[in-house]
Amino acid sequence: MPKHIGIIMDGNGRWASERGLPRTEGHVAGAKVFRRISDYCHEIGIDVVTFYAFSTENWRRPPTEVAALMKLFKENLIEADEIKYDRQKGGYILRFIGDTSAIPNELQKLVSKTQLDAIDENTTVINIALNYGGRQEILHSVKQIAERVERGELKASKITAEDIAAGLYTAGQPDPDLIIRPSGELRLSNFLTYQSAYSELYFSNVLWPDFTTDDLDEAILDYAKRNRRFGGV
Ligand code: IPE
Numbered sequence: 001m002p003k004h005i006g007i008i009m010d011g012n013g014r015w016a017s018e019r020g021l022p023r024t025e026g027h028v029a030g031a032k033v034f035r036r037i038s039d040y041c042h043e044i045g046i047d048v049v050t051f052y053a054f055s056t057e058n059w060r061r062p063p064t065e066v067a068a069l070m071k072l073f074k075e076n077l078i079e080a081d082e083i084k085y086d087r088q089k090g091g092y093i094l095r096f097i098g099d100t101s102a103i104p105n106e107l108q109k110l111v112s113k114t115q116l117d118a119i120d121e122n123t124t125v126i127n128i129a130l131n132y133g134g135r136q137e138i139l140h141s142v143k144q145i146a147e148r149v150e151r152g153e154l155k156a157s158k159i160t161a162e163d164i165a166a167g168l169y170t171a172g173q174p175d176p177d178l179i180i181r182p183s184g185e186l187r188l189s190n191f192l193t194y195q196s197a198y199s200e201l202y203f204s205n206v207l208w209p210d211f212t213t214d215d216l217d218e219a220i221l222d223y224a225k226r227n228r229r230f231g232g233v
């Protein structure tokens with residue numbers, strides 16, 4: 001079983017277009033699938049699941065679509081807070097990764113509230129990548145290291161790969177074992193760039209709003225057959 005699964009929730013727009021609906025309806029349908037898959041990952045005992053919800057490049061979309069997405073994130077967070085996924089119901093907690101300083105204020109407040117929820121060994125951590133970019137994340141970590149060097153706390157020759165990892169948003173979490181991308185695109189689109197060095201990749205043609213727990217099972221079964229060598233023999 002993978003300990004950490006990354007999921008690129010892609011294909012919402014195409015799903016809506018196929019039905020003659022506005023793209024935002026695809027995002028609404030995609031958010032429901034996000035909740036279903038989160039519940040299921042907790043049921044089957046996955047430790048960490050990272051969902052790619054909004055990339056640093058997604059600001060290039062029309063302002064109306066961006067606004068609709070932010071509204072949807074807010075509604076989902078309020079709902080998550082009301083039913084207390086973390087303790088009583090779902091047994092999972094939400095964490096946010098990405099530069100959340102650039103998202104609307106109201107959403108920022110909800111995000112910081114979730115960061116207070118405690119983790120125990122039965123909790124599934126659901127990372128939501130919001131205004132997330134893998135390159136930007138590495139840059140953010142490198143700047144922190146450079147500041148330590150400037151202050152004379154660290155010698156440049158002593159910087160390790162662990163120092164870089166420790167400055168990432170996922171610090172302390174295992175790297176993703178499996179990254180799933182539905183919708184037929186064969187790329188990572190700036191998702192978990194540093195952490196995915198040895199991830200197993202799984203691509204599927206299903207559009208995210210159509211993605212089911214059976215599709216997830218299929219991906220995990222495929223993963224179980226892989227031979228991970230990490231450079232060894
Ligand atoms: C993923 O679906 C959702 C976000 C990127 C926020 P898309 O909106 O990218 O859907 P397609 O790729 O256009 O079908």
Ligand code: IPE
Binds near residue numbers: 011052053055185189
């Ligand atoms: C990746 O999907 C980002 C998210 C799913 C949030 P995109 O739809 O933005 O990726 P590209 O543009 O096809 O690479």
Ligand code: MG
Binds near residue numbers: 012
């Ligand atoms: Mg897309």
